[in-house]
Amino acid sequence: MMTIERKPPLGKKVQLMATCLCDAFYDDAAVATVQVLEHLGLTVEFPQAQTCCGQPAFNAGDWAASRRVARHMVRTFKGELPVIVPSSSCAAMVFHGSLLAFEHEPDLPAVEQLARRTWELADFIVHGLGVTTWPGRFDAAIAFHRSCHTRGSNSAEAAATLMRSIPGVNLVEFGEAEQCCGFGGTFSVSFPHISEAMGRLKLQHLRAAQPQVLVGVDTSCLMHLSGLAEKEGQPVKHLHVVQVLRDALKNGGLL
Amino acid sequence: MKFQPIDQFATTLAPEKRQSVYGGTKATHEKRTKLLAAQFAEPDHLRRLAGEIKQHAIENLDTLLPLAEERLKAGGAQVHWAVDAEAARRQVLAILQRRGATRLVKAKTMVSEEIELAPFLESHGIECLETDLGEFIIQIDHDHPSHIVRPIIHKNRREIAVSFEKNGLGAYNDEPEVITRRAREFMRKKYLAADVGMTGANFVVAESGRLVVVTNEGNSRFSLAATKCHIALVGIEKIVPRDRDLALFLNLLARSATAQQLTVYTEFIQGPKAAGQPDGPEEMHVIFVDNGRTEVLASECREILRCIRCGACMNVCPVYRQVSGHAYRSVYPGPVGAVLSPLLAGEHFLDKADLPKASSLCGACNEVCPVNIPISDLLLRLRDKGKREGAPSPGLPPMGPWALLASQPLVWKAALFCGRMLDHVPGALIPVPAFHAWTGCRTLPKWRGGEFRKWLRVRKK
Incomplete structure (x- = not known):
């Protein structure tokens, strides 16, 4: 998925791209991201003008609309600081999708400049900062859904590495783990029946593994899966991986 | 509420059909993955290498195709060029008519489906028999293939037994062995009576003019053993540069398509019967079919021409598994079809512009493709093209x-x-x-x- 060479992070300051879903629904995942990054000794800057990465329009085929949003984000995230995104999907949009959408545009270099310093959070912690173990405690059987935008990137393995190292965490295996949950952005509303069938299949596999918590690196997949489960009247407890990291710190008295 | 056509199709699909498709694709995909991992240290390296070779081939068709033509002719084959479906159909018919042929036995070729050859020949009084068992069942059922490797993946054996009974191929019996035996008895006579045998080609080697045809039923070999004339219908993208490239492609093709180490039959054909050979066709024609491929080559989706038609992308695709191949209204279904079909539709692109949207963009297809085609990127490019050309988009928010x-x-x-x-x-x-x-x-x-x-x-x- 990564189509561009990335710079190693320098310094102790980062910018946070919180994602539109955290802005609208999952504020605690964004809060946890700040807390985790600060725990790692970083100063987190939040550019107030940020909105969305542009992916909904990109996936819908409206690349002109997508570029409009992406240009806004390029202007908003100026400078040289690493940009950290608590979502593999939005991160991949910045370092892969936008490069496609700007292929024939004169401002491609500016888009590439942002792409080179944009990281999915777990990937940043493990491969950017070199942190491979996580302290604290989190007592739970966790089913970790590797969202599809982690394919071809280091993110899923990074998140699993961190969680596995937390005392108390038991990562449970489940069937057809490599299959999509059926969210797919605008796919979820323009192909609702197929999206639902895919989601139910995923839930069936997840439930068979009897986890206490469903964890993902993307709130989008979690929103779809938990929404389906709740509608069925059988809600599933779900957390973003950064909430697990943060809660582990809290449980261990480190935060 | 309005949704995308493929989503609407999904709501009408019978549960047992979905189960057949889901079970069949999942089993093959899992077996394929295990086999590749067990036998190669780095299957991904093989996929990437194969992708590079095939990309090189399609970008050098201007030199490789004439080279293949030269070598084929040197081996005694006649070479024809068909710019579109109509030209290809006419060329086949002309060859048959010149020989006074009325009976054709046909091994599986997707290009023949693409150019709708069988109905055309039948309208000219030529009996055109599908000899691949799956395609034969499709033919007697007047159905359409729903998968490029397993055309009847949507059917169960009970349905097949019913259509055999209906077509006078014995009383109802749904034992696969009995079904196969009956088809075999029926076909043996047809092979012997046929005038012309038709095959496709999985690969054509430019440096040697070798045609490679893989099957599991031996039907292509039977087609060629009994007939005096062989016609091979070949898409122009089937070229590989060198004989030694086949080692890589044959290893990847069988494992990716059917989770086999090697197909049961792998034929290397280098021209008609030579002097001193006891049997085989006296005449061989190779028809290279363009039918929109050079347009694809000129587009930003040219990587799709690397495709070796293994079907691994549809086997792993969560959408294909839910909807079956018929949902795609095209000869080529699944992820590869969602790219290829709109492109090959040419001026009718907008009729197929919804296909690239039928994907959650999960990228599972990219990971299994034996020639490493970035399928999801191509789907996205076609969504952009669709939007620019004004394709309707039901269900998508503005x-x-x-x-x-x-x-x-x-x-x-x-x-x-x-x-x-x-x-x-x-x-x-x-x-x-x-x-x-x-x-x-x-x-x-x-x-x-x-x-x-x-x-x-x-x-x-």
Whole structure:
């Protein structure tokens, strides 16, 4: 998925791209991201003008609309600081999708400049900062859904590495783990029946593994899966991986 | 509410068909993955290498095709060039008519499906028998293939037994062995009586003019053993540069397509019967079919021409598994079909512009493709093309207004604040189709718009 060479992070300051879903629904995942990054000794800057990465329009085929949003984000995230995104999907949009959408545009270099310093959070912690173990405690059987935008990137393995190292965490295996949950952005509303069938299949596999918590690196997949489960009247407890990291710190008295 | 055509098709698909497709594809995909991992240290390296070779081949068709032509002719074959489906059909018919042939036995070729050859020949009084068992069943059922490698993946053995009985191939019996035996008895006589045998080609080697045909039933070999004339229908992208490239491609093709180390029959054909050979066709024709391929080559989706028609992408595709191949209204279904079919449709692109949208863009197809085609990127490029050319997009929220919202921070913040209405206004009153499509099967989490920004502000103080 990564189509561009990335710079190693320098310094102790980062910018946070919180994602539109955290802005609208999952504020605690964004809060946890700040807390985790600060725990790692970083100063987190939040550019107030940020909105969305542009992916909904990109996936819908409206690349002109997508570029409009992406240009806004390029202007908003100026400078040289690493940009950290608590979502593999939005991160991949910045370092892969936008490069496609700007292929024939004169401002491609500016888009590439942002792409080179944009990281999915777990990937940043493990491969950017070199942190491979996580302290604290989190007592739970966790089913970790590797969202599809982690394919071809280091993110899923990074998140699993961190969680596995937390005392108390038991990562449970489940069937057809490599299959999509059926969210797919605008796919979820323009192909609702197929999206639902895919989601139910995923839930069936997840439930068979009897986890206490469903964890993902993307709130989008979690929103779809938990929404389906709740509608069925059988809600599933779900957390973003950064909430697990943060809660582990809290449980261990480190935060 | 209006949804995409393929989503609507999914709602009409019989559960047992879905089960057949899901079970068949899943089993092959899992076996394939295990086999590759068990036998190669780095299967991904092989895929990448094969992709590079095939990319080189399609980018050098201008030199490789003439070379192949020269070598084929040197081996005694006649070479024809068909610019489109009509030309290809006419060329086949001309060869048959010149020989006074009325009976054709046909091994599986996707190009013949693509150019709708069989109905054309039948309308000219030529009996055209499919000899691949799956394609034969499709033929007697007047059905369409739903998978490029396993055309009857959507059928179960009971349905097949019924159609055999209906077509006078014995009383109802759904034992696969009995079905196969009956088809075999029927076909043996047809092979012997046929005038011309037709095959496709999985590969054509430019440096040697060698045609490679793989099958599991030996039907292509039977077709060629008994007939005096061989016609091979070949898409121009089937070229590989060197004989030694076949080692890589044959290893990948069988494992990717059917999770086999090697197909049961792998034929290398280098011309008609030579002097001193006891049997085989006296005449061989190779028809290279373009039918839109050079247009694809000129497009930004040219990587799709690397495809070796293994079907691994449809086997792994969660959407294909839910909808079956018929949902794609095309000869080529699944992820590869969602790219190839709209492109090959040429001026009718808009009729197929919905196909590239039938994907959650999960990228599972990219990971299994034996020639490493970036399928999801190509799907995205075609969505962009569809939008630019005005393709309808039922069920998709309009992105123009959204982009306005998401490029103006003050409006964005206001929307974050106003979104909380979602928690108070009855859903039925919300005039956004996407909202209803979402909440039809899912709940929406509680609106927390702007809460994170508030937390940051409070904390600063």
